[in-house]
Amino acid sequence: MGSDKLLFIEDLHKYYGKHHVLKGVNLAVNEGESVVIIGPSGSGKSTLLRCINLLVKPDKGRIVFDNEEITTGKIDVRRVREKIGFVFQHFNLFLHLTAIENVMLGLIKVKNYPREKARRIAEEALLSVGITEELWNKYPAQLSGGQQQRVAIARAIAMEPKLLLFDEPTSALDPELIGEVLKVMEKLANEGRTMIVVTHEIGFALKAADRVVFFDDGKIIEEGSPEQVILNPKTERARRFLFSIRELYRLE
Amino acid sequence: MNSIEQLLTALIIIVRYGLSNSILVSTLAFFLGLILGLIFVFIEVLGGRLASWTVNLLVVILRGIPPVLLLFIIFYGLPSIGISLNNVVSAIIGLGLISGAYQSQILRSSIQAVAARQMEAALSIGLSKWSAYTSVIFPQALRLSLPGLVNEYTIILKDSSLAYAIGVVEAFTQAVHIAQARFEYFTPLLAVALLYLAICFSLSQVVNYIYLKLRVLGYGQ
Numbered sequence: 456m457g458s459d460k461l462l463f464i465e466d467l468h469k470y471y472g473k474h475h476v477l478k479g480v481n482l483a484v485n486e487g488e489s490v491v492i493i494g495p496s497g498s499g500k501s502t503l504l505r506c507i508n509l510l511v512k513p514d515k516g517r518i519v520f521d522n523e524e525i526t527t528g529k530i531d532v533r534r535v536r537e538k539i540g541f542v543f544q545h546f547n548l549f550l551h552l553t554a555i556e557n558v559m560l561g562l563i564k565v566k567n568y569p570r571e572k573a574r575r576i577a578e579e580a581l582l583s584v585g586i587t588e589e590l591w592n593k594y595p596a597q598l599s600g601g602q603q604q605r606v607a608i609a610r611a612i613a614m615e616p617k618l619l620l621f622d623e624p625t626s627a628l629d630p631e632l633i634g635e636v637l638k639v640m641e642k643l644a645n646e647g648r649t650m651i652v653v654t655h656e657i658g659f660a661l662k663a664a665d666r667v668v669f670f671d672d673g674k675i676i677e678e679g680s681p682e683q684v685i686l687n688p689k690t691e692r693a694r695r696f697l698f699s700i701r702e703l704y705r706l707e
Numbered sequence: 708m709n710s711i712e713q714l715l716t717a718l719i720i721i722v723r724y725g726l727s728n729s730i731l732v733s734t735l736a737f738f739l740g741l742i743l744g745l746i747f748v749f750i751e752v753l754g755g756r757l758a759s760w761t762v763n764l765l766v767v768i769l770r771g772i773p774p775v776l777l778l779f780i781i782f783y784g785l786p787s788i789g790i791s792l793n794n795v796v797s798a799i800i801g802l803g804l805i806s807g808a809y810q811s812q813i814l815r816s817s818i819q820a821v822a823a824r825q826m827e828a829a830l831s832i833g834l835s836k837w838s839a840y841t842s843v844i845f846p847q848a849l850r851l852s853l854p855g856l857v858n859e860y861t862i863i864l865k866d867s868s869l870a871y872a873i874g875v876v877e878a879f880t881q882a883v884h885i886a887q888a889r890f891e892y893f894t895p896l897l898a899v900a901l902l903y904l905a906i907c908f909s910l911s912q913v914v915n916y917i918y919l920k921l922r923v924l925g926y927g928q
């Protein structure tokens with residue numbers, strides 16, 4: 456394992472009861488790389504992301520993150536999660552806190568920063584995702600979906616994570632709001648952040664991903680450069696799925 | 708004295724010499740219930756299997772007891788095992804215990820309403836389970852519980868009239884005393900009914916206002 460590998464997943468399995476959801480996933484992600492995962496609904500993409508930040512405990516296999524195996528019992532789960540940002544499909548902002556308080560919470564409670572320092576960092580993070588001062592003191596319900604998701608991204612990046620996970624970050628958004636979120640994500644990818652993005656936005660994958668992974672039935676079926684996997688998939692399953700998506704997005 | 712005057716004098720007497728006890732009993736019972744409810748729900752959420760099973764059993768028992776029976780047990784029954792409490796304290800404890808069971812359920816259902824996704828988000832930024840509960844789940848659950856808790860207060864207020872049975876001179880008792888003195892029941896009972904109604908109505912307005920505020924924060928629909 457080279458030291459440029461930030462994440463290394465080996466033969467990962469997960470069962471929900473008898474339901475075999477992850478069936479031996481192998482994936483390595485380099486520092487600075489952005490990987491897009493594409494695949495049909497129910498194939499286990501969310502479960503994979505949740506295993507990576509230990510929201511879900513895998514049943515078999517290994518995950519090595521930041522040169523440390525995190526699938527052993529001894530690991531400090533909180534320290535791992537602190538280093539991994541997670542952006543959810545439904546934003547999951549804390550509804551009782553304002554935009555800026557959402558970003559500050561982790562800085563204060565997890566990093567133990569004093570309020571002033573937390574506020575400065577939060578302001579910077581919000582500005583970097585295009586959330587300007589007049590929105591800082593609004594509650595999530597007073598923001599548009601696109602703004603909420605950008606606040607959620609700010610909440611994740613303010614913690615200075617080594618890895619960002621996105622689970623279908625735009626699929627709960629109205630079409631006209633998708634662009635503003637993708638733009639922020641593109642910027643993050645271009646800044647050289649390490650990220651894994653589950654999405655069906657193949658335009659984003661083509662523009663911002665270093666690698667695309669096609670995931671089906673709990674396994675990685677195919678991976679390669681975005682052009683190769685999206686425009687010229689080798690396997691029949693990937694071809695069929697990507698064809699239906701391309702139809703949907705009228706790309707090409 | 709015409710009947711309006713009779714109604715008004717009855718009202719004045721009830722407010723001056725009974726209402727304070729009603730409010731005292733129901734308010735203290737409410738807060739006792741809130742503390743118990745919070746303890747119950749803490750144990751259910753954070754405690755082990757056995758602890759939360761015990762709490763559940765306790766809640767079932769408390770909900771199954773007629774309030775007046777519990778008041779009798781505390782006021783008339785406990786002295787035989789050496790615990791003597793005065794009637795006001797007995798009423799507060801009895802109503803508070805029962806309310807604790809109900810309040811724990813109100814709190815629990817709000818916790819369930821906020822829990823799953825908010826918990827994931829809280830854990831994903833590295834919060835401990837404890838911090839996730841204290842800074843994310845409970846503050847929201849309390850807000851969501853407010854309408855239910857205010858409703859619960861109106862229920863206790865009405866139930867506090869049961870303290871009549873163990874001789875607490877509260878609003879209802881006072882109305883009965885007036886009736887017995889005047890040999891006329893209707894007017895004083897109407898007076899005390901109007902009083903309960905007025906308080907409950909005002910509180911229901913408070914509940915509506917809270918719902919409105921909650922909707923602004925994005926809870927419910």
Ligand SMILES: Nc1ncnc2c1ncn2[C@@H]1O[C@H](COP(=O)(O)OP(=O)(O)OP(=O)(O)O)[C@@H](O)[C@H]1O
Nearest residue numbers: 471474476494495496497498499500501502503623
């Ligand atoms: N907590 C759970 N308990 C039981 N089954 C689960 C749980 N979470 C997911 N599953 C099941 O595991 C399978 C994979 O789910 P997962 O959410 O990982 O898929 P996905 O690829 O993210 O799908 P989608 O595109 O719908 O988000 C599904 O069949 C789902 O029903």
Ligand SMILES: [Mg+2]
Nearest residue numbers: 500501502622
């Ligand atoms: Mg999913």
